[in-house]
Amino acid sequence: MTSPIALFDSGYGGLTVLQRIRQLLPQYDYIYLGDNARNPYGSRSFEIVYQYTLQSVRRLFDFNAPLVILACNTASAKALRNIQQNDLPRIDPSRRVLGVIRPSVEAVGLYTKSHCVGVLGTQGTVDSLSYPIEIEKLWPDLKVYQQACPMWVPLVENGEFDKPGADYFVQKYLDMLMSQSPDIDVIILGCTHYPLLADKIKKYLPDGVRLLSQGEIVANSLRDYLARHADMDQRLTKGGTIKLYTTENPGKFENTARIFFDGHLPVEHITL
Numbered sequence: 001m002t003s004p005i006a007l008f009d010s011g012y013g014g015l016t017v018l019q020r021i022r023q024l025l026p027q028y029d030y031i032y033l034g035d036n037a038r039n040p041y042g043s044r045s046f047e048i049v050y051q052y053t054l055q056s057v058r059r060l061f062d063f064n065a066p067l068v069i070l071a072c073n074t075a076s077a078k079a080l081r082n083i084q085q086n087d088l089p090r091i092d093p094s095r096r097v098l099g100v101i102r103p104s105v106e107a108v109g110l111y112t113k114s115h116c117v118g119v120l121g122t123q124g125t126v127d128s129l130s131y132p133i134e135i136e137k138l139w140p141d142l143k144v145y146q147q148a149c150p151m152w153v154p155l156v157e158n159g160e161f162d163k164p165g166a167d168y169f170v171q172k173y174l175d176m177l178m179s180q181s182p183d184i185d186v187i188i189l190g191c192t193h194y195p196l197l198a199d200k201i202k203k204y205l206p207d208g209v210r211l212l213s214q215g216e217i218v219a220n221s222l223r224d225y226l227a228r229h230a231d232m233d234q235r236l237t238k239g240g241t242i243k244l245y246t247t248e249n250p251g252k253f254e255n256t257a258r259i260f261f262d263g264h265l266p267v268e269h270i271t272l
Helices: 015-024 046-062 073-078 080-091 101-108 123-128 130-138 152-157 166-178 194-204 214-228 230-235 250-257
Strands: 005-009 030-034 067-070 096-098 116-121 143-148 186-190 210-212 242-246 267-269
Touching: 005 015, 005 046, 015 030, 015 214, 030 046, 046 067, 046 073, 046 080, 073 080, 073 101, 073 123, 073 130, 080 096, 101 130, 101 186, 101 210, 101 214, 116 123, 116 130, 116 166, 123 130, 123 143, 130 143, 143 166, 152 166, 152 194, 166 194, 186 194, 186 214, 194 210, 214 230, 242 250, 250 267
Parallel strands: 005 030, 005 067, 030 242, 067 096, 116 143, 116 186, 186 210, 242 267
Antiparallel strands: none
């Protein structure tokens, strides 16, 4: 039996993180679970996101995963701390659940010169104030401006991210963010779906504004984490395999997975 690194997202977005992690750390076994049937998470309450996320984490533990990454900003914002502090000690203290917000926050202060940073995220991530709170802890001299982008996840989930119709909503939310401060020089894509819109986002970004995508950041953070935690690294099997699961349509998920991975990767339906 494998002991894989597991990734969870509300839908397809976490594949942007899995792609970068596998490029950097191809030797490990991986499983991915997308809860497409209940996507999007961004507008749901804290309690519902927590319940859905915990269900998914437990399901990934059933596959013998000692390490689960919440490759979803909304889940990281609304469920991670509760799972880490209250559920893991009960379920299995030797397992770990990590998120994507902390690594992103650690990186942002290294790139801004104006000390003004922007965050684009779902309504849930923005309302949670997770980014301003965590940035204040690490980089207290930074000013944080947030903008919710409620149409971006539906554009990605419905395969419209590269279509002309997406331009209107990309420009709209970028303009709303930049209107809060013209001094913003770094923007965090605070949703793992958003890198699929990166080409359009860059098209409407002012000159000199840097875009931080979480895939590379989280991959580097995971590499460093495993280097620091040899006990966890030894528990993980290294067969280079990948298995994908979705709570909705496997055929549709396979088509989207081809954007990120060469060749055919079978997708299985799973219930939570």
